Amino acid sequence: MVPIKTLLPGMFAATTILLIIGVALSSLLIFAWHTGNIAIYFDAYLWHTLQITCLQAALSTLLSILAAIVMAKVLTLVDFRAKSLLLKIMSLTFFLPSLIVVTGIIAIYGQHGWLAKICHWFGLDLHISIYGLQGILLAHIFLNFPYACQLFYHTLMAVPSEQKKLASQLNFSHYIFFKIVEWPRLKRQLLPTALLIFMLCFSSFAIVLALGGGPKYTTIEVAIYQAIRDFELLQAIVLAGLQLICLFLLLVFSNKFNKNSGLNISSVPDDYKLPLSILGYVVTIFILTIGVLFILAPIVAIIVDGIYAFRWSLLTVPLGLAILYSLIIALGSAIVTLLLSLLLLWTNSRLLLKNCLRSSRNLMIVGNLVLMIPSMVLASGFFLIFFPYAEDPLFVSLLMIICNGLTALPFILRVLEIPMYDITRQYSHLAQLLKISGWRHFSIIEYRALKPLLVISFSFAFLLSLGDFGVIALFGEQSINGYSVTTLPYYLYEQIAHYQSGAVTALTLLLLSIALMIIIDRNRTHYDHTK
């Protein structure tokens, strides 16, 4: 029914993915058995870990969503020149490397951060510790709230101006208007957004490791790392299983409630603003200022500290090597991701066209499988097999390329899945007529039509790999005669750990990320126009 030639690319990609995951998991299991360390602790601390993981994720989600709603509402009320720039920045903080977030947060809220300095200047002695739950929450809110906010903002802006005009004629208060007009629209978007944030916070690693302040505030992901370091492999597997169950339940739950999310926001250009009282205006400006400061301060702090701390002597060879390794690994993993996703989607689009919905769904599940498996588990599985080569730079780079490439896959699939299908469907008759298929089909049709999207996907995968701090945490310690693979985030972590001037490294990483984000943004605009 479906020719084998069309199936082949997807099958190949799916087999590769399954093989990689299978090898990693089975090696972990075999070694767990082999070490003879079969102690599993189902004790109070395990439940404590689970509770804290859920608690911090729930609090982070709740606070991010609340802040996002308030800020989105405020943004709809006023206009200012840099608004579109602000919205762009807001959609990007979500993808900042987590260690950049940690650096920024420490620079602002640390014991010797900007906030403490300003308070000190006013004669106030501020003694807030950044370590613990508050630090984790702060970092998670910084990471997630702007993203949610710009989503909500676009929803609120889609309220037709007729309704707004009517509301102001009827003398609705802002509260009533929000309740009966805006809230029903927001509600539909609330759950998917909250779930996404919850899932990301649930499996948070670098932020919790750096700001958690000890065993009291930890996540399952950090506990897996600890267990692997102690070679309590079976315990690591149990923890990974626990995480898998939680995320799976969450997904089932979300699918159940998520059926009516086929939300189509048609952004109508709309200039009408609800009238504001003077008090309302003051409050709005106040909230807006706080929000903007909250979002921009850590980023500005990194830039300013980086420039301030800049010395030519800080551009050391280790930093150069870290940049080089980061770029090579990111380039490699972006290629892996793009290749795998194109192979999967090539077959997927044709399966959908032939109405083979089930096969298509199975294929996509394979592509998204990595979302459920902690990257630490994947990395440690490989780590155990390739232990003897753990200090060979070439080998470690290759391994990181594969791991990072797989980790980015679900995100890229999301970007490309629907456009690939649309383009295939659109040209299917013409292609059949002209007998265009295979490589020529790709180069003539997909490549030309989707070029901006392919660039976006590539940059996106590049960005995700560039900021990765997880896999390298296991491999960075290995070396021969003192030489080892270091990536920018790992180098930054080492520097933060030593309270060295990580400023320049952080700035480098931030600038690289911003450059990629600009590429993504440019191409997105380009794609939206050509569509």
Added chain:
Amino acid sequence: MFFYRIHLILSKLSIISTFFRYSLFIFPLLFTSAVFGQQPTLTVYSYSSFMSEWGPGEEIKKGFEAECDCQLKVVSTGDGVTILNRLRLEGAKTKADVIVGLDNNLLAQALQADIVVPHEISKPENLNIDWWDENFMPYDYGYFAFIYNQEKITTPPTSLHELIDNRPNWKIIYQDPRTSTPGLGLLFWVQKVYGDDAPKAWQKLAEHTVTVTKGWSEAYSLFLKDEADFVLSYSTSPVVHILNDHDYRYAAAIFTEGHYRQVEVAAIVKQSQQKALAAKFLRYLLTERAQREFAEKNVMYPIIHIPLSKPFYEIKPVTKALEFEPQQIEQNQKAWIRAWQLAVSQ
């Protein structure tokens, strides 16, 4: 053993030497054996700080290679625990001849894993402490201690009880026993002094803890940035400040209950095909030159009695050493760590 890292904070990077080190590294090291094929290669497994720019490894490697007519290949991997685990995993296939960097807390585990053979080196006359083992050769030792700034703290605690009861509300930073050697040392120390009451002591300590860090260096640099009054480190820590900056402000609080002792050891791997050369390397570690490297780069006490630089005699000496038997550690370590986790998570 993590002390070399203080140089990271106190001294600057030398670009030229780093460039030289790293430029070699870009080319895979695979062909080194082909080039130097005529000489035997002795493979040493050690912790990552050993070979770092501030560790004793580089000098020791040079010194030994000058007299052994061999190549030394130092494979670094995390810390003592990682070395042990790696050898366990590699089993009979291991390429290691010598391990440098286990300590007295890992001995029972290492014996049980059956990875070493007796070194057959006779006990030297001039040992600094009465510690010798037929399988594991000690090369340096030190005592865990809390370090403070004498300008800020004028009446330091004189016992562990006083520190943990903590009337003056001192702020304390220590390390995670799961990921750090001093952290593990504190775990045993508290266990030795408090026994079954240890969980209560941990809870009291938790009330005054700024943060529990992953490693020694995070904790110590936070302390130097004035974020805490006391930091867990070694009694020899003030030596670095005196040596590098003539800074006499920092001191170790000496406790009447005694201080937990760490003894770092080296051993010959069971699978080694070059046991004679391996033994030669171990003997080299006991020479005055190597011992001086360990003392000054690791900032620990040398195991052999050698004349030391002045600061070692200027710091306050520890009067009583505490240590668990290896078997006690092996049987209880996991349980104690779980108890600690639970106590500080309340």
